[in-house]
Amino acid sequence: MSESMTYPGVVLVTGGAAGMGAHHARTLAARGSHVCIADVSDSSAVVDDIVSAGGSASAHLLDVTDAEAWVRVVDEIRTTRGELGGLVNNAGISRRLEFMDTPNDIWELTMKINLFGPFYGMKAVAPLMRESGGGSIVNISSIAGQIGYFSPAYSSSKWGLTGLSKSAAGNFAQWGIRVNSVHPGLVGTALLGGANDFVAASLKSVPFGRMGTLDEITEAVLFLLSNSSTYTTGTELTVDGGLVSNGLYHRIIAETGELS
Ligand code: NAD
DSSP states (O other): OOTTOOOOSEEEEETTTSHHHHHHHHHHHHTTOEEEEEESSOOHHHHHHHHHTTOEEEEEEOOTTOHHHHHHHHHHHHHHTSOOOEEEEOOOOOOOOOGGGOOHHHHHHHHIIIIIHHHHHHHHHHHHHHHTTOEEEEEEOOGGGTSOOSOHHHHHHHHHHHHHHHHHHHHHGGGTEEEEEEEEOOBOSGGGTTOHHHHHHHHTTOTTOSOBOHHHHHHHHHHHHSTTOTTOOSOEEEESTTHHHHHHHHHHHHHHOOOO
């Protein structure tokens, strides 16, 4: 990490009450940003931790599927902080269901949280970010938004988010707002809860042979928020131990043990 790396003064992180979002929030606060943690669950424990450690953070109740609630949260930030330089659209859900097993309500909920939420969010924050002199938006997609993934709701929502990020990057460039997507591989959070056999089998396709750590994902997100990526927009940053690029032949060679 370069000592000259700086981050926006105020950053909004969705889904920051737990998992990777909480780690992004804690790390950003430790590096000097005020972090607005927005979650449908209570994020006051993470805020208290940050404040106890000498950082600055605020909790905002937000269901990302509610466009009006987004406007309310951005108004709160405008009133209390007067600026916004970063948004991490991190809130997301995953139900590991194959196509014919996916109920319509799960399809709709997954699309609403993982794809509609970031759309409402980017629309709500853009004016304040523009007034703040520009900013950086990081959308947390997944490797499931880069390859054919067995679960249609999750995969479609994350592919949608990949495309939405590129579309917004083009629209928002005129305002000095960058938009990029991060694509984590497997990371041990509640999102993977109970799927031990699935995770163990998946790791056989990961050249690094392990899950990613919270720090490894956070560093990618913070790079895209920082002044070290000022010419980077509309791009995909994959953080997966080589799964997307090399998982197939890694597994084939490991299973056959021979190349001829
Ligand atoms: P997590 O389940 O640990 O945390 C998700 C957070 O989002 C929770 O705090 C939850 O309350 C919040 N949330 C859920 N619905 C919400 C809503 N409607 N409005 C506001 N907040 C809501 O998950 P995680 O593993 O930390 O995942 C974070 C992001 O990373 C998600 O977008 C996920 O799809 C993505 N991701 C995770 C993995 C992984 O292996 N864990 C891999 C690739 C991508």
